Amino acid sequence: MATVNAEIVAIGSELLLGQIVDTNSAWMAQRLAEIGVNLFYKTIVGDNAGRMREIISRALERSDVVITSGGIGPTEDDLTREIVAEVTGRELVLDADLLQQIEERFRKRGFIMTKNNEKQAYIPSGAIPVENPNGTAPSFIVEDPRGVIIALPGVPFEMKWLFENRVIPYLRDKFDLREMIVSRVLKIAEIGESSVDDRIGHLIRTSVNPTVGVLAHPGQVDVRISVKTDSVETAQRLIAPLEEEVRQAFGPHLFAVDNETMEEVVGRLLNTKGVTIAVIEDLTGGMIAKRLQQAARESLAEAIIAHSEQPLRRVLRYSRQPERLEELLHDDAALTEELAFSIRAHSQAGLGLAVRAIPDPTRTTQNLSPGKTYMAVADDQGVHTREYNFAGRGTPDLTRITTYALNLVRRTLEGTL
Amino acid sequence: MATVNAEIVAIGSELLLGQIVDTNSAWMAQRLAEIGVNLFYKTIVGDNAGRMREIISRALERSDVVITSGGIGPTEDDLTREIVAEVTGRELVLDADLLQQIEERFRKRGFIMTKNNEKQAYIPSGAIPVENPNGTAPSFIVEDPRGVIIALPGVPFEMKWLFENRVIPYLRDKFDLREMIVSRVLKIAEIGESSVDDRIGHLIRTSVNPTVGVLAHPGQVDVRISVKTDSVETAQRLIAPLEEEVRQAFGPHLFAVDNETMEEVVGRLLNTKGVTIAVIEDLTGGMIAKRLQQAARESLAEAIIAHSEQPLRRVLRYSRQPERLEELLHDDAALTEELAFSIRAHSQAGLGLAVRAIPDPTRTTQNLSPGKTYMAVADDQGVHTREYNFAGRGTPDLTRITTYALNLVRRTLEGTL
Numbered sequence: 001m002a003t004v005n006a007e008i009v010a011i012g013s014e015l016l017l018g019q020i021v022d023t024n025s026a027w028m029a030q031r032l033a034e035i036g037v038n039l040f041y042k043t044i045v046g047d048n049a050g051r052m053r054e055i056i057s058r059a060l061e062r063s064d065v066v067i068t069s070g071g072i073g074p075t076e077d078d079l080t081r082e083i084v085a086e087v088t089g090r091e092l093v094l095d096a097d098l099l100q101q102i103e104e105r106f107r108k109r110g111f112i113m114t115k116n117n118e119k120q121a122y123i124p125s126g127a128i129p130v131e132n133p134n135g136t137a138p139s140f141i142v143e144d145p146r147g148v149i150i151a152l153p154g155v156p157f158e159m160k161w162l163f164e165n166r167v168i169p170y171l172r173d174k175f176d177l178r179e180m181i182v183s184r185v186l187k188i189a190e191i192g193e194s195s196v197d198d199r200i201g202h203l204i205r206t207s208v209n210p211t212v213g214v215l216a217h218p219g220q221v222d223v224r225i226s227v228k229t230d231s232v233e234t235a236q237r238l239i240a241p242l243e244e245e246v247r248q249a250f251g252p253h254l255f256a257v258d259n260e261t262m263e264e265v266v267g268r269l270l271n272t273k274g275v276t277i278a279v280i281e282d283l284t285g286g287m288i289a290k291r292l293q294q295a296a297r298e299s300l301a302e303a304i305i306a307h308s309e310q311p312l313r314r315v316l317r318y319s320r321q322p323e324r325l326e327e328l329l330h331d332d333a334a335l336t337e338e339l340a341f342s343i344r345a346h347s348q349a350g351l352g353l354a355v356r357a358i359p360d361p362t363r364t365t366q367n368l369s370p371g372k373t374y375m376a377v378a379d380d381q382g383v384h385t386r387e388y389n390f391a392g393r394g395t396p397d398l399t400r401i402t403t404y405a406l407n408l409v410r411r412t413l414e415g416t417l
Numbered sequence: 418m419a420t421v422n423a424e425i426v427a428i429g430s431e432l433l434l435g436q437i438v439d440t441n442s443a444w445m446a447q448r449l450a451e452i453g454v455n456l457f458y459k460t461i462v463g464d465n466a467g468r469m470r471e472i473i474s475r476a477l478e479r480s481d482v483v484i485t486s487g488g489i490g491p492t493e494d495d496l497t498r499e500i501v502a503e504v505t506g507r508e509l510v511l512d513a514d515l516l517q518q519i520e521e522r523f524r525k526r527g528f529i530m531t532k533n534n535e536k537q538a539y540i541p542s543g544a545i546p547v548e549n550p551n552g553t554a555p556s557f558i559v560e561d562p563r564g565v566i567i568a569l570p571g572v573p574f575e576m577k578w579l580f581e582n583r584v585i586p587y588l589r590d591k592f593d594l595r596e597m598i599v600s601r602v603l604k605i606a607e608i609g610e611s612s613v614d615d616r617i618g619h620l621i622r623t624s625v626n627p628t629v630g631v632l633a634h635p636g637q638v639d640v641r642i643s644v645k646t647d648s649v650e651t652a653q654r655l656i657a658p659l660e661e662e663v664r665q666a667f668g669p670h671l672f673a674v675d676n677e678t679m680e681e682v683v684g685r686l687l688n689t690k691g692v693t694i695a696v697i698e699d700l701t702g703g704m705i706a707k708r709l710q711q712a713a714r715e716s717l718a719e720a721i722i723a724h725s726e727q728p729l730r731r732v733l734r735y736s737r738q739p740e741r742l743e744e745l746l747h748d749d750a751a752l753t754e755e756l757a758f759s760i761r762a763h764s765q766a767g768l769g770l771a772v773r774a775i776p777d778p779t780r781t782t783q784n785l786s787p788g789k790t791y792m793a794v795a796d797d798q799g800v801h802t803r804e805y806n807f808a809g810r811g812t813p814d815l816t817r818i819t820t821y822a823l824n825l826v827r828r829t830l831e832g833t834l
Binding site: 027029039048051054304311348 | 471724
C-alpha cells in the first residue's frame with residue numbers, strides 16, 4: 001500500500017476575513033484519515049492570483065495530492081481554474097459535456113443561463129472533468145507529474161457529495177488505497193472522564209490497533225475504538241473483543257453506539273413501549289423538551305417550563321399529598337419527586353419527569369458550577385429520584401442536566417435502575 | 418500609516434485530523450481586519466518539527482507578522498518554542514519571571530507543579546515574554562529582522578484574552594497603526610434579504626467608506642455599516658447619517674443594534690415595563706421558552722409545549738368562547754388566537770404568546786419549508802395575530818418562527834404594531 005500525503009487549500013477572502021469558519025477542511029480531514037491518507041497541511045488563502053499561485057505551487061511540490069475548495073464559481077473573483085491551469089502549464093479548454101450539463105441544469109430550473117456561467121465549463125487541458133449534480137460549478141482533477149490537484153467547490157453540501165462519491169473512489173483507485181479506518185463509538189453517561197480512565201485506562205494506554213480513545217462532553221463520555229485495516233470484516237473482528245470489554249466495564253451506563261444520541265435512544269424506547277412522557281423543568285428552560293421533541297415528537301404529551309410557584313401549585317393539585325403542599329414548596333428534593341408524580345397524572349402520560357436545578361447564586365463557572373439539581377421520573381411503579389451537587393446557567397451545565405435527566409428516563413424504561 | 422501583512426499559523430495535529438474546527442483563526446482574522454492589518458494566509462500544521470519549521474520560515478519570509486497559536490503547552494508534542502527559537506537562530510533561555518508566575522499559579526490552586534511545566538518558562542533569547550493570566554502557558558514575541566513572530570496558546574479563552582490585551586496594543590504601537598475599522602450592526606426582523614436590498618440597495622452599492630453590507634440569518638437580516646478611520650469619533654460621525662437612513666428605511670422592523678439579541682430586547686422591555694409573559698408553543702418545542710428564559714428568566718411566568726389536544730383543552734378552559742371549543746380545535750388561526758388569550762389568563766401573566774406551526778407533511782426543505790404558522794400575542798388590549806406560509810422542522814425554519822414570535826412580542830410591548 002502506498003503512503004499518500006495530501007494537503008488542503010481552502011480558497012476565499014471571506015474565510016480570511018473571519019466571516020466564515022472553514023468547517024469543510026475538518027470534515028475532509030476526517031474522511032482522508034479514514035481512508036489512510038495523511039494530511040499534513042491546510043492553508044487558507046484569499047481570492048488573489050499571486051498568493052493562490054504561490055500556495056498551490058508550493059503544495060504541489062511537497063504533497064502527493066492537493067485538494068482545493070472554493071473559487072470555481074462563475075464570478076470574476078473565482079480564480080481557481082485559471083491558477084491551476086497556469087501552475088500546471090496548461091491552457092483552459094471548453095469541455096462540451098460540462099457545458100451541456102450546466103445548460104441542462106439551468107433549463108430544468110427555468111433559469112436563464114448568463115454568459116459568465118459558461119466559464120465554469122472550462123477546465124485545464126487534459127484534466128479529468130467531474131460533474132457536480134448539486135450545483136453549477138463542475139469540479140476537475142489535474143494529474144500533474146508533481147502530484148494530483150483536485151478542485152472542489154466551497155459550498156459544503158456540494159463539496160461533501162463530490163468528495164464522498166468522486167474523490168474518495170478516485171483516490172482509492174489511483175493510489176491503490178486498501179487501508180481504511182473503521183471506528184466504533186460507545187457512549188457513556190453519568191461517569192466522568194477520570195472514572196472512565198479508572199475503568200478502561202489500561203485499554204487506552206496499551207491498545208495499538210485498534211486504539212481506544214476518550215472524548216468528554218458535558219454529561220457524556222465517548223469511547224472510540226478505531227482500527228486501521230483493509231476490510232470492514234477484519235475491522236469488526238478486531239473491534240469486537242474490545243467493545244465487549246468496554247461494555248462490561250460500563251454496563252447500563254453505556255447508552256448508545258456510533259451516531260445515536262441520548263434523545264434518540266429515549267425516543268426509540270418510548271415508541272417501542274408505546275409510552276408517552278410529560279415533563280416539568282425549570283433552569284433547563286425547554287432544553288429537555290426540545291431534545292425529546294426532536295426525537296420523540298409523538299411521545300411527548302406535554303412539557304411545562306416553570307420557575308414560579310403558581311404553575312407548580314397547579315400541577316401539584318394532582319399530588320399524592322395535597323395536605324403537604326406548602327411544605328413541599330420549601331423542600332426541593334421532595335417537591336421534585338412529587339412534581340414527577342403530579343405531572344404524570346396531570347398530563348395522563350405514561351411517565352412523568354421533573355427536573356429542578358438551583359444554582360449557587362454566589363459562584364458560577366463555565367462548567368460544573370456549584371448548586372443542587374434534583375430530578376425524578378414517575379412511572380406506574382413509583383418515583384425514581386437523583387440528586388447532584390452542581391447547577392449552572394452555562395450551556396455545559398444545562399446540557400449535562402438535560403442528558404442526565406434523559407438518561408434517568410432511559411434507565412427507567414429499560415428497567416436498569 | 419504602515420501597511421502590515423500578517424499571517425496565522427495554527428498548530429496541532431488534532432486540527433489536521435478534523436477533531437477540532439479551527440475557530441480561533443476566524444476570530445483573529447476579524448480583529449486584525451478591525452485594526453487595519455491585512456491577513457493573507459492561514460495555515461494549519463500538525464505537531465511535527467520539520468513541517469512546523471518549513472511553515473514558520475516561509476511565513477516569516479512573506480509576512481510582516483506571523484501569529485502562531487498552539488503548541489506552547491508543557492507536553493512532549495508541544496514544539497512551538499523550540500521551532501521558533503530554531504527558525505530565528507536563538508537559544509531557549511529560562512525566564513525567571515515567567516517561571517515564578519507559573520509556580521505562583523500552581524501554588525494558588527493547590528496543585529503540584531511537575532517538572533514538564535518548567536519547560537513553559539523557556540522562551541527564545543531576546544524574546545519579549547508575555548504573561549498569560551488565564552493559563553500556565555506564557556506567550557512570547559520574537560522580533561526577527563525578517564518579521565515579528567507572536568506565539569499564542571491554542572486554548573480559545575486564553576488566546577482571545579492575550580490577543581485583545583497584549584497583541585493588539587503591541588501591534589498598534591510597533592507598527593504605528595492608527596487605522597481602525599468601526600462597525601455598527603443594525604438588526605432587522607421580518608424583512609427578507611431581497612426586500613432589504615430594495616430599500617437600501619443604493620447604499621450597499623454606492624457606499625465606499627463607510628461601506629454597507631448585509632448578512633441574512635433565519636428571520637433576521639443584519640445591516641453592517643463599517644468605516645475605516647483613525648478615531649472612534651470620526652467613525653461615529655461618518656456612520657451616523659447612514660445609520661439614520663437605514664433606521665428610516667426600516668422603522669419598527671429595526672429591533673436591535675450591535676450585539677443585542679431579539680430575546681434581550683424583549684427581556685429588557687418586559688423588565689422595564691414589569692410585565693410577565695406566558696407561552697404556549699408546539700413545533701418550536703421549547704425554543705421560544707429557552708430564548709426568553711436566557712434573557713428574561715424572571716419575566717417568564719410559564720411555558721407549555723403541547724401538540725396534543727388534552728393540554729390545549731386544559732388551557733382553553735380560560736377561553737372567551739368555551740362553547741366554541743370543539744370548533745376551535747379544528748381552526749388553527751382561531752385556535753392560536755384563543756390560546757394566546759387563554760394562556761395569559763391561565764398563567765395570570767401580563768402577556769400571552771401562542772405559536773402553532775403546521776408543516777406541510779409532503780414537502781420539506783432545509784429552509785423555508787411550506788406549511789402554515791400562526792402566532793398571537795394577547796395583552797390587556799386584545800389579541801394581535803400573524804400568519805405565515807412556512808413551517809419546517811429544520812433549525813432554520815424553527816429559528817425563524819421563534820424570532821418572528823419574539824418580534825411580535827416586542828412590537829406589542831413597544832406599541833408599534
